[in-house]
Amino acid sequence: MFTLSEENYLKTIYHLELETNKGISTNAIAEKLATKASSVTDMIKKLSEKEVVIYKKYKGVKLTDLGKKSAANIVRKHRLWEVFLVEKLDFSWDEVHEVAEQLEHIKSSKLIDQLDGFLNFPTHDPHGDPIPDRDGNLKTIEKSLLSTLTKNESGICVGVDDSSSEFLQFLDKKGITLGKKITILDKEDFDDSLSILIEDKKLSISNKIANNLYMKKS
């Protein structure tokens, strides 16, 4: 169906579309894929031929329904494999992305259906990101950045925005993992840093951190 390269472009456009509803620019794609704008233009033409994107010169691209479904399926595979690696093979959440980038391209619908069942139909990956269902639909849960909580509010940590391994390792070091309860003890006005209670430990975290942690208010 799609080449490895085509799949990577599809996925990138899919992720970019979740952030805006405008057309996705050539440059935006090039940057995410660490490639050149001219290469992107070439590939966009191919994707347009295959009817997974709508392309008008100089106007950027948009995924068609087929394109969205195809991209969601790749994301589904990526996230299911991440769950597998963490749950079954004892990978930590900062190690899975690279391998999942490879595994997401394996072509076998039976494989992914069986894997889904083997993992007990997980709804979220190790970083708190939702796993699309077979039709490409994903149910978004109510979540807010930790930085938007006010003093004395509390919630459960349900996801990360930045899932770079540096950030994830930093969180591990601080004892911040998904599922933990966090309460805002205090907010510093001059640098927006937070004093929080996590489980029963007091911790001080910067605004940058708070901007990358998703909470489910409770």
Place this chain on the structure above:
Amino acid sequence: MFTLSEENYLKTIYHLELETNKGISTNAIAEKLATKASSVTDMIKKLSEKEVVIYKKYKGVKLTDLGKKSAANIVRKHRLWEVFLVEKLDFSWDEVHEVAEQLEHIKSSKLIDQLDGFLNFPTHDPHGDPIPDRDGNLKTIEKSLLSTLTKNESGICVGVDDSSSEFLQFLDKKGITLGKKITILDKEDFDDSLSILIEDKKLSISNKIANNLYMKKS
């Protein structure tokens, strides 16, 4: 390290070398890979550059130690994934090969080590083929073709020579699976067909079948 294509060539040469100890001919490789001799010559030069094969024009190729180790590692991955698919994801033994052909190219030593442990360090794949260890060594067990057993001899079915899905499905239909005890009741001289006892069922099988089943004598 190696491209997908290079890995497939390495694996093919590796398998061919297990059958003979002469140099592997260009044509033999071409046939196994369903490609053209000229393409093989091209690739052989690249592999030779990378020092995984010794190549002398018109004389065929031989794997170097590095080449053997690299190839064995791909075979190791292939067979471990086949075990995973059968043991954990309920694939049948005739469905796994195609998917394993893809999975064997995933690059992550942690992945394969953990998978090995997760599967309890299996020594053989679902077709009875040995799984190379991390250093590329494989211990061959004592096994004989069913067709070489004599009347009243018996053994355990431990492997198949042909693992095409047609053959495997045929075996399923006849109730012949690995681990079952088989006794030779009679041999027909004129067509070399066999009358066998499998578990407690009598069965008549052709010489062609008997030539594709490996037994451990008991």
Place this chain on the structure above:
DNA sequence: ATATATTTTTAGGCAAGTCTAAAAATAATA
């Protein structure tokens, strides 16, 4: 040993995916 057949290599070409440099279109600014 010579002629014929087969195998292997070389030569040249093609598609995918990438790149650089230059041209064209669009956006931003004075």
Place this chain on the structure above:
DNA sequence: TATTATTTTTAGACTTGCCTAAAAATATAT
């Protein structure tokens, strides 16, 4: 609005892996 800056596209080239057709080497048969 005219000019400058940025973005995007085109043109041409490169690498990988494959192909066909022809040449060269090796093997087989008379």
